[in-house]
Amino acid sequence: MAAEIELQPRTRVVESNGALYLRLLDKFAKIEPADDFSRRLVRSLFSGGSLADVLSRAAPTPVESACLAIIDALIAEGFVTERPTTLGSLKSDFDRFERELAYLAAWETGANTRYQMLERVRSAKIGVFGLGGIGNWVVAGLVAMGFRKFCLVDPDIVEIHNLNRAILFSPADVGTKKVEAASAFIRRMDATSEISCNDILIDGSDACRRASSGCDLVISQIDKPLENIQHWVTRGCLEAGVPLLLVSSLSVGPFMISRNCGCVGCYQASQMDRLSIAGRIEYVDPSYPRPESSICYRASITAGVACREVMAFISRGLDLTTRDRVWRMHEQTMEAELVPFSKRADCSTCTIFSKQESSDVRYAPG
Numbered sequence: 001m002a003a004e005i006e007l008q009p010r011t012r013v014v015e016s017n018g019a020l021y022l023r024l025l026d027k028f029a030k031i032e033p034a035d036d037f038s039r040r041l042v043r044s045l046f047s048g049g050s051l052a053d054v055l056s057r058a059a060p061t062p063v064e065s066a067c068l069a070i071i072d073a074l075i076a077e078g079f080v081t082e083r084p085t086t087l088g089s090l091k092s093d094f095d096r097f098e099r100e101l102a103y104l105a106a107w108e109t110g111a112n113t114r115y116q117m118l119e120r121v122r123s124a125k126i127g128v129f130g131l132g133g134i135g136n137w138v139v140a141g142l143v144a145m146g147f148r149k150f151c152l153v154d155p156d157i158v159e160i161h162n163l164n165r166a167i168l169f170s171p172a173d174v175g176t177k178k179v180e181a182a183s184a185f186i187r188r189m190d191a192t193s194e195i196s197c198n199d200i201l202i203d204g205s206d207a208c209r210r211a212s213s214g215c216d217l218v219i220s221q222i223d224k225p226l227e228n229i230q231h232w233v234t235r236g237c238l239e240a241g242v243p244l245l246l247v248s249s250l251s252v253g254p255f256m257i258s259r260n261c262g263c264v265g266c267y268q269a270s271q272m273d274r275l276s277i278a279g280r281i282e283y284v285d286p287s288y289p290r291p292e293s294s295i296c297y298r299a300s301i302t303a304g305v306a307c308r309e310v311m312a313f314i315s316r317g318l319d320l321t322t323r324d325r326v327w328r329m330h331e332q333t334m335e336a337e338l339v340p341f342s343k344r345a346d347c348s349t350c351t352i353f354s355k356q357e358s359s360d361v362r363y364a365p366g
């Protein structure tokens, strides 16, 4: 028997007609009678641990054999499974992520357990490009979910007007580099974190390619210069072979997990078709300055959706929603929509890369 065992967190328990019924998806198990002993045993199995621990919490010695018979039956039915005794090198991860593991249990399969999902989260290196409002909530969400390896990219310093939508920064950080203030936040949240700070300006695809090197995923919410930045980041990540999730206010996607996915150029072209405008916008006349407005909930709603997609991609548990689709929310009605689009042969942003790789295998390592 494994060193540690536990009852699957998804198991639902009901009492009926003097028996305990356990349900896990389409499987049922029955323990009878429903008495103090059987209730203690089920509670003990939910807590998990070594067999000796489970037994000591569940039963006085005289009924140990009854316990073992029930546990053996629950193992045979798949209700009770092995639990790894360590999670990476960090035993404390069990306690810290107890509820996240219970959440991930809903998405696990025999080939991809919740522990393997969490291991991927703990070992993936995420490039976070842009530490404005959305980037703040993205970083906070990712570190809360257990991500601990980051490459932070932003050239700016913290200014007082950033605080209306910041969660990483405090008034004491005003005047310091955003990457350093964000790094300090992450280290406070997770002493095991590994962070590289890059205060460069992404001013073309080359800068993006260099900055994304070594990342398992880049999530970018840089919004300047408006007409070019998403295309530069897309090209840079395609050159580097790094998956990319593009995010802007109340808009998440497209998620490019391989060179066969539609890119932001493909998406914008599809929108131009809808609006009957030929070509893509190459240039925005600076005589029409775009007023910079922002508020916290636009950033935090957007970042929440983006974090869900990052978890889906890295854990390989949930389905990705924003591949060849863009999630958008209308602020006035709070209605969300997924806008589908297709990869286009005439896309000036991604077409040259498509010819280099025909397989659809995602290129994230690990």
Ligand SMILES: [Zn+2]
Binding pocket: 262, 263, 264, 265, 266, 267, 343, 344, 347, 348, 349, 350, 351
């Ligand atoms: Zn494209």
